[in-house]
Amino acid sequence: MTDRPTPDHPLRLGTRASPLAMAQATQAVAALVTAHGLDPAALEIVPVTATGDRIQDRALAEVGGKALWTRELDAMLDAGVIDAAVHSLKDVETIRDARFALAAMLPRADARDRLVVREGVAARTIAELPPGARLGTSSPRRAAQVRALRPDLETPLLRGNVATRLAKLAAGDYEATLLAAAGLERLGMHDVGIVQPVEALLPAASQGAIGLECRAGDARVAALLAPVDDAPTRRAVAAERAFLAALGGDCSSPVAAHARFLADGTLRLDGAIYSEDGGDHVAGDAPIARDGDAAALAQRLLAAAPGTVRRLFAA
Numbered sequence: 441m442t443d444r445p446t447p448d449h450p451l452r453l454g455t456r457a458s459p460l461a462m463a464q465a466t467q468a469v470a471a472l473v474t475a476h477g478l479d480p481a482a483l484e485i486v487p488v489t490a491t492g493d494r495i496q497d498r499a500l501a502e503v504g505g506k507a508l509w510t511r512e513l514d515a516m517l518d519a520g521v522i523d524a525a526v527h528s529l530k531d532v533e534t535i536r537d538a539r540f541a542l543a544a545m546l547p548r549a550d551a552r553d554r555l556v557v558r559e560g561v562a563a564r565t566i567a568e569l570p571p572g573a574r575l576g577t578s579s580p581r582r583a584a585q586v587r588a589l590r591p592d593l594e595t596p597l598l599r600g601n602v603a604t605r606l607a608k609l610a611a612g613d614y615e616a617t618l619l620a621a622a623g624l625e626r627l628g629m630h631d632v633g634i635v636q637p638v639e640a641l642l643p644a645a646s647q648g649a650i651g652l653e654c655r656a657g658d659a660r661v662a663a664l665l666a667p668v669d670d671a672p673t674r675r676a677v678a679a680e681r682a683f684l685a686a687l688g689g690d691c692s693s694p695v696a697a698h699a700r701f702l703a704d705g706t707l708r709l710d711g712a713i714y715s716e717d718g719g720d721h722v723a724g725d726a727p728i729a730r731d732g733d734a735a736a737l738a739q740r741l742l743a744a745a746p747g748t749v750r751r752l753f754a755a
């Protein structure tokens with residue numbers, strides 16, 4: 441096969457430049473090297489700073505415009521500067537440009553959130569946080585979920601990469617924050633924070649999943665990426681993303697969705713939709729057997745939702 445990547449003609453993988461994104465790209469490289477028995481030098485990581493990484497002082501929902509995490513990588517992929525892009529799927533728009541194809545999803549990491557508290561704060565759950573505590577987050581989902589559980593808590597904006605957020609927490613501006621277990625694990629922070637069961641805090645759609653995209657119609661790269669695709673991850677994440685898409689939502693929507701396989705092999709999707717302040721929400725679950733089941737759950741929940749929830753969504 442002449443179309444295998446070589447050190448002279450490497451497969452170029454684009455990624456955001458944050459430490460977490462670089463760890464994800466390194467994981468993708470390792471999976472591809474193993475799957476094809478490649479020389480590691482046949483893969484090249486191309487880091488790029490995304491718009492979302494440059495804006496640190498405002499809620500991204502306020503910045504407006506879409507694709508804050510994907511715009512630069514999309515342009516590079518489209519221009520042929522890179523052959524594929526590695527994405528944290530949680531940050532990738534639910535409806536993607538038809539120029540790109542999601543060729544593979546790596547096996548999903550822990551999809552749950554971890555509660556991280558400042559030194560001196562003794563709490564293992566949101567329920568145990570001290571009265572009036574400040575839980576810093578940049579996620580409208582986490583803010584709404586926290587306020588739904590504990591209306592007395594404040595949820596001030598806390599942005600930046602994982603290290604920045606932990607530094608701001610240690611500085612004393614917040615009593616607690618929530619971070620994805622997957623991100624902490626990928627950064628080697630195995631003992632940071634306390635994992636929150638999905639029954640207590642339903643994660644975001646796609647949380648913990650890494651996707652590899654190539655140009656639609658690039659059969660060579662699609663074939664190279666296909667062997668690292670994990671089918672169970674793809675099915676679960678597709679259901680979560682279909683739920684979010686049916687609501688017209690994205691990663692800045694107060695929506696949670698998590699699909700898991702039951703002992704009998706069936707896939708079950710749990711979904712929850714919140715009002716912005718977390719004062720109202722609807723939640724429910726459904727078995728996912730075919731296309732349309734996840735969207736049907738979204739429609740069913742939305743139909744039963746109070747106006748404060750319903751008016752946030754197009755559906």
Ligand SMILES: NCc1[nH]cc(CCC(=O)O)c1CC(=O)O
Nearest residue numbers: 528530619620622623647648649
């Ligand atoms: N929005 C930032 C973001 N995007 C993906 C992850 C974690 C890794 C993952 O979910 O795969 C994080 C950090 C966090 O939420 O704590």
